[in-house]
Amino acid sequence: MDPITAATHPDPYPYYASLRAQGGLTFDPHLKLWIASSAEAVCAVLRHADCHVRPAHEPVPKAIADGPAGRVFGRLMRMNEGERQRCPRAAIAPGLQDIDPQQVEALVRARFITEDDVDLHPRQFIGPASVVATLLGFSPTQSHLVSELTGDFVACLSPLSQTTQLDAAHRATEQLEMLFRERIDTPDSPLLKRICQDLATDPDSLVPNLIGLLSQTYEATAGLIGNAVLALIRDPALRRTVIAAPKQISPLLAEVQRFDPGVQNTRRFVAAPSEILGATLNSGDVILVLLASANRDPRLNPQPDDFLLDRSNRRSVSFGTGRHECPGQTLALSIAHATLEAMLEREPRWDRLTWSYRPSINGRIPMFSDQSGTQAP
Template sequence: MDPIIAATHADPYPYYAQLRAEGGLVFHQGLKLWVASSAAAVAAVLAHPDCQVRPTTEPVPKTIARGMAGEVFGRLMRMNEGERQRCPRSAIEPGLALIDAEEVRALVSARLITPNAEGLSKAMFRGPVCVVAALLGFTPAQARVISELTADFVACLSPLSHQLQLDCAHEAAEQLRGHFFELLDDSDVQSPLLNGIRQRFASSDMEMLIANLIGMCSQTYEATAGLIGNGLVALIRDQLLLPGDVDAFLAEVQRLDPSVQNTRRFVAAPCEIDGIHLKSGDTILVMLASANRDPQLNDDPDAFILDRPNRRSFSFGAGRHQCPGQVLALSIASATLRQILAINLDLGCLTWHYRPSLNGRIALFTEA
C-alpha cells in the first residue's frame, strides 16, 4: 500500500490512520514527495500561498501541451493562480449558488434510466453533465453531445491515459470549444446561469471564458459520478435504507468516502508548514480523505452518522481553490440517487470495482 494506490483500494482508511499516526506531514521515500495526512497539515497546505496547483516549470502537462486539450487545461481556473484563477471564479461561483434545486430535480427526472449496470453508468457519468449543459442553455440533444465529448475530454486530466485517449481528448476539446462559441453567439439562449457568468466575466478573453465553461462540465463528470457511486456503495455494503433526507445522507458519504481522495500542491518558494521546512520544487500529496477521518476534525470519524453535528470535510477542497460547485454537485447527486432507486434496480445483483485513478475513488458497477 502507498498513498496513491490507496485511492482505489477496497478499504484505504486503516492505512490513512497509520499515515496520520506517523505525522501530519511526512516525506514518502518511495514516491519522493511529501504526504499531508492530518487535518491540520491538509488545511495548512491548502491555505498556503506558496503551495500551488501546478509546478512553476510545467503549467500544462507535457503530454497535452501541444494540442487543444492543453490550451483548455492552461486556462482552467482550478489549474491557475492569481488573476487567472480569481477572475473566472468570481464570474462563475455566484451563479452556481443561485441554481434552484427543483430545476435540477426536474432535469434529472427528464432523463430515462434503464434498470441495469449500463443505465446506471450513464446516469452517474453522463446525466450530471447533461444537467450542467442544460443549465447553461443547451437543448437536450445538444446536452447529450456535450456529455459525450466531455467523457473524451477528461482523459487529458489523467496521467494514466494512453496516446489514443489523449488524441481523442484534443479532438473533443476542439468540438467543445466550437459548441460553446455557438452557444455564446446565440442571442436566443435563455439561461440565467450563462447570462450571469457573461455579465460578471471581467476579462474580454473569450477563450478563457469558454475553457472554464468546459471546465464546469469536466469537473462535474467524474466528481459527481464518484459521489453517486459511493452513495450506492454505502447503501449496498452497509445494507442501509435511503433516508428521507438524501442531502444529509450524501453529505456524510462525501465526508466518509469521498470521490476525490487526494490532490497535489507544488511548492513555489521555500516555506515552513506544520513545522517542516519545504524547498521550492517540492511536491505535496494532500490526503483529503484521510483528513476527513482525523479525530481532530470530526468526532467518531469512522462512523456513518446521518445527523452528524458540525460535519467538516475537505472533500471539495478548501481556501482559494475550494470547489465552487459543491452545492450543485450534491443537488445533482441527490436527485440522481433518488431516480436510480425509483427504477427498482436490484442493488443486490451489483458488484463494483474502482476506476483506475491516482486520486479518484469512483465505483464502476457490473451485474453479478
C-alpha cells in the same frame, strides 16, 4: 499500498490512520513527496499562498501541452493562481450558488423519463454533465453530446491516459470549443448570460472554464453518486432507512462525501521556500494532500470511522478549502440527490450489482455492472 495506490484500494482508511500517526506532514523518500495526512496539515497546505496547483516549470502537462486540450487546460481556474484563478471563479461561482435545486431535480427526472436505458453508468457519468449543459442552454440532444465529449476530455487530466485517449481528448476539446462558441453567440440561458457578462473582461478564459465546469461535474458527481450507491449496497439497514425516508438522502450524501469521497487526494507544488507546521519545504517540492485521510482525522470529526447520518457538526475537505475550494459543491450535491432519489424509486437490483474502481491515482469512482457482466440498471 502507498499513498497513491490507496485511492483505489478496497479499504485505504486504516492505512491513512497509520500515516496520521507518523505525523501530519511527513516526507516519503520512495515517492519523493511530502505527504499531508492530518486535517491540520491538509488545511495548512491548501490555504498556503506558496502551495500552488501546478509546478512552475510545467503549467500544462507535457502530454497535452501542444494540443487543443492543453490550450484549455492552461486557462482553467482550477489549474491557475492569481488573476487567472480569481477572475473566472468570481464570474462562475455566484451563478452556481443561485441554481434552484427544484430546477435540477426537474432536469434529472426528465432524463429518467425520456431515456429508454436505465443503466447506472449514464446516470452516474453522462447525466450530471448533461444537466449542467442544459443549464447552460444546450438542447437535450446537444447536452447528451456535450456530456459524452466531456468524458473524452476528462481523460487528458489523468497521467494514466494512453495515447488513444489523449488523441480523443484533443478532438473532443475542439468540438466542445465550437459548441460553446455557438452557445455564447446566442446566450439564451440565465446562467450562461450571467457568466458571459461577469467574465467579459477576460474573454479568453470563458470557453475553457465552461469546459472546466463540465469536467469537474463529470468526475466529482460520478464519484459522489457511485460511493453513495456503494454505501447503500453494503448496509441493507441504511438502504431501508433511506428508501423509507427519502429526506435522508441529503445527510446520506453529506456523510458519503466525508466518509468515502470520490476525490481522495490532490497535489500542491511549493513555489517558494516555506515552513509548514514546523517542516521546511523547498521550492519545487511536491505535496500529496490526502483529503480522504483528513476527513477521517478524529480531531476534525469525532468517531470518524462510523457512518452516521445524524452526525453533528460534520466537517469535510473533500471539495477543498481556501482559494481553490470547489465552487460547484452545492450543485453537485443537488444533482446527486435528484439522481439517487430517482434511482431508488426504480428499485435497483442491489443483489446483482458488482463493481470495481476506475483506474486512477487520485479518484475513487466505482464502476458498476450486474453479475452477467453488462452495465447495471
